[in-house]
Amino acid sequence: MACLRSTRSLRITLVLALVVLGFSVTSSFAAEVTTPFAGKAVNGGTVTHEHRGGKHVSTVSTDFPTRRDPR
Numbered sequence: 001m002a003c004l005r006s007t008r009s010l011r012i013t014l015v016l017a018l019v020v021l022g023f024s025v026t027s028s029f030a031a032e033v034t035t036p037f038a039g040k041a042v043n044g045g046t047v048t049h050e051h052r053g054g055k056h057v058s059t060v061s062t063d064f065p066t067r068r069d070p071r
Contacts, residue, residue, distance in 0.1 A: 031048050031049065031050035032048070032049045032050070033046050033047070033048050033049075034046045034047045034048075037064075042064075042065055043065070044063055044064065044065060045060065045061045045063050045064025045065060046060075046061045046064070047059065047060055047061070047064075048061070
């Protein structure tokens with residue numbers, strides 16, 4: 001009887017470990033997107049952060065307003 005309990009608890013532990021590993025791997029591949037910017041200088045546009053080729057890459061959306069003159 002004790003052998004069945006330990007086998008069952010080992011199975012449950014392994015399944016939970018695989019589930020946690022699966023969630024951590026899939027969430028690391030997902031891109032993170034900001035909410036649209038709203039403020040005095042910028043109204044609109046988002047930034048996307050993702051991993052490409054082992055590097056962190058931030059991409060500005062096409063509707064992101066950019067200033068040509070620095071202040």
